[in-house]
Amino acid sequence: MTISSIFLFLLSGPFLGALFISILPSKDENLQKSIALFISCIIFLTSLLLWLLFDSNTSFFQYLLTLRWFSILKINYILGIDGISLFFVLLTTFLIPFCILVSWGSVENYLKEYLISFLILEGLLLQVFCVLDLLLFYIFFESVLLPMFFIIGIWGSRQRKIRAAYQFFLYTLIGSLLMLLALLFIYFETGTTDLQILWHIEFSESRQLLLWLAFFASFAVKVPMIPFHIWLPEAHAEAPTAGSVILAGVLLKLGGYGFLRFSLLLFPIASIYFTPFIFVLSIVASIYASLTTLRQIDLKKAIAYSSVAHMGLVTLGIFSGCILSLQGSIYLMLSHGLVSSALFLCVGILYDRYKTRIIKYYGGLTQCMPLFSVFFLFFSFANLGFPGTSSFVGEFTVLLGVFFSQISACFFAALSMVLAAAYSIWLFNRVCCGSLKYFYINEFQDVSRREFWILIPLVVTVVWMGIYSSIFFTVMQVSTFNYVVF
Template identity: 65%
Template sequence: MLQIFFNPLIFTSLTPLIGALILYLIPATNLQLCRLFALYISCITFIASLFIWLQFDLSTSFFQFVYTFNWLQHWNLYYTIGVDGISIFFILLTTFLIILCILISWTSVKVLVKEYLICFLILEFCLIQVFSVLDLLFFYIFFESVLIPMFLVVGIWGSRTRKIRAAYQFFLYTLVGSLLMLIGLVFIYFQAGTTDIQLLWQISFSDFRQLILWIAFFSSFAVKIPMIPFHIWLPEAHAEAPTAGSVILAGILLKMGGFGFLRFSLPLFPFASIFFAPLIFSLSLIAVIYASLTTLRQIDLKKIIAYSSVSHMGFVTIGIFSLTLQGIEGSVILMLSHGLVSSALFLCVGILYDRHRTRIIKYYNGLIQVMPIFGSFFLFFSFANLGFPGTSSFIGEFLVLFGTFKISIFVTFIAALGMIFGAAYSIWLFNRIIFGVIKVQYFTLFQDISRREFWILFPLILLILWMGLYPNSFLDTIHFSIVNLMEQL
């Protein structure tokens, strides 16, 4: 029992769930108390997750802070949690972004505030479980449970009339994609007699079964990332979701697919991963080029960032299936970087939408004259999005290209074109919004960012620079877990 109280992973996992239960008892009419309580709970969760990192042993590749609960012992099913060098940063990213989501919604969400905050605390609980459970069955349960609060966030607190359609599209696309994974999970259980990840890593499936099971898992992870042509739900969901919903969607939910590839597809099905690598490269290169070109012709600010996310996730899958140490490490860094940069861009778009109630790009021009602080922030995040040296995205993209170069110069060259297109749409977007003549026929009242919005965006700049200028503080933690993964291939 003492292990439960002194295990920082268990404390981090349970805090948002307990917070959601207590928040349910607070009167919905007391909006300020509801907001403050949710903020305090999210801050406590983030601080607890920092203790996981501080106590993490860098010299081993084994899972740490492991705790096992005998759920159905007769069926050999156990609830087990633990973290390694890969999952720890996704937990940190989750707990950090939830704080920003609550802060950015402080004044913009005015209806069903308590229910909105409960959804985010439950979402945080489910996401932490996704990145920490060491059992395939429980991973699937929480992997799909994330859909429920996210469906409500998009459908209830979305910004436009198409929000119901977008919510159902998001829910059904991602749920249907996971049905094959469920069938594969049942097949693995009946063959191996367990769903424990650490035990499954020791089991060798036949080549044919690996191919079938890999496709089953791919159908779920490819929709979550999302890879082309499974990306249809993403732009619509982003366009209709509230700002905080877009932050979580781009910052965390898209990473679950990449994390699934690293946690399951590569170690469980090494033969199939090598066999299907050319397919992944083809789809990823199409995503990098097609999504970049599609980004250039969008007129909705959120859809511009959404399609750029598809392009960046193409880089991630190229790095993962390069099956090289540098490529996989680069893909992890790029996922973390994208979680920060895309979240920052969506926050900037949310700031504009809160003031002017539109995201159509033609209405904005010359904002540097009336919103200079906002323009400075947007400049930094635009450069981070295109992978400017010194930012976190540059480190991730460089490592991905370095690792991919070892196996295919052609794939590296085509992928590198994505960096050129990324510079094109990032600089063009910045230029159209920030410079030029103010269109006073549309807007006459302007307000630069508030103190609250400043302290939401400023920490993101520090983290992006930290990861870009001193990446070893992250790579040292990731390294041994990636080496352990490589040994299973």
């Protein structure tokens, strides 16, 4: 089997798996879940194989595939990965099996459609990170909304799920309309949407400013940056646990990936021009979202707002103009994808047992759920950037790079890390410490064997990334040199 066929299997495997599950008998739910889990694990192992075969000494795209579908219009289906997109592919394939496992006993209706939705979502996300045509990127970028819309609207956990699904869909879709207009302008101006060609085309300064703003409108909603974050807490609160995992773990990275892949390279002058604007929004997001997290009464909304704060550090690092903070931003996105997903899994464990996410109903869980409390403590410390975890490496690298370019911005960003310690530790104390509240909850059950084996790989990966970070930086280092525009 050639490398190209392995890469093609990675990209087509989720869709083939969804097609196969669609023809299975609807009554045999265990078979459907087992096959979906098997397919997702095979796809993850395939992505690991691509990592092993990846050449980290070149900045060019690897495993290139080109299908000339619309040659008359000069729009070709071009696929490839570099040292940046490789890790987002790995993150996507790594989290999907957990999404299936965490839903093993909680999805009671339309199970087949639920599994198909996740496999299609995985396939679309892989296309987003691998496609090298601007117009096709936009198509897959927006197509991701459809399966996520159904996951929230059909399998959401509360009564406001329909409203949350429409809010998520409309906010993110409308934000991308300006990007579509910018794409059409680029196509009629240059005659192509091939990224490898567009990266060598220089637009005038005035056009760069307008095009950058159009792309910003789309990516800022996906990150999300304040004040474009309104849809996120509601979507997280209403989504099922697996939906929150993939939303926080991968979908929030699409905006940062878009800034990296397109805004920096296609519009370098505009990126420099709007850097103070990005710095202000990022610092406001980090501090405001951290303060907002402190006053949340819903577990999911607390973690959702903390995600906004962390993504503020990500955008700060992307536009700092320093190769160190640029790499730190990528690393922080990967770390956040693991840590926030694990925190949502912990919240899902509590919700499956007690059917509430209101913080005041919990307390003293260390006395009756010691294993759960250890996991929740670990991921809470990882969320605040404790040394030895992946978040520490990402946040420290971002702040170090920002320090070299803008000391005042580094100071305010560091202040958000202090607030992160405050809301993370306080949240753990309110849930796990103190006395048991028997008036609200009087039956307790620690993590099951399935839940234990879901959380353990995440613990190992977070510690591994926190200790052996050089493995990741070595692969992404050469690729990120092209993205420093200062």
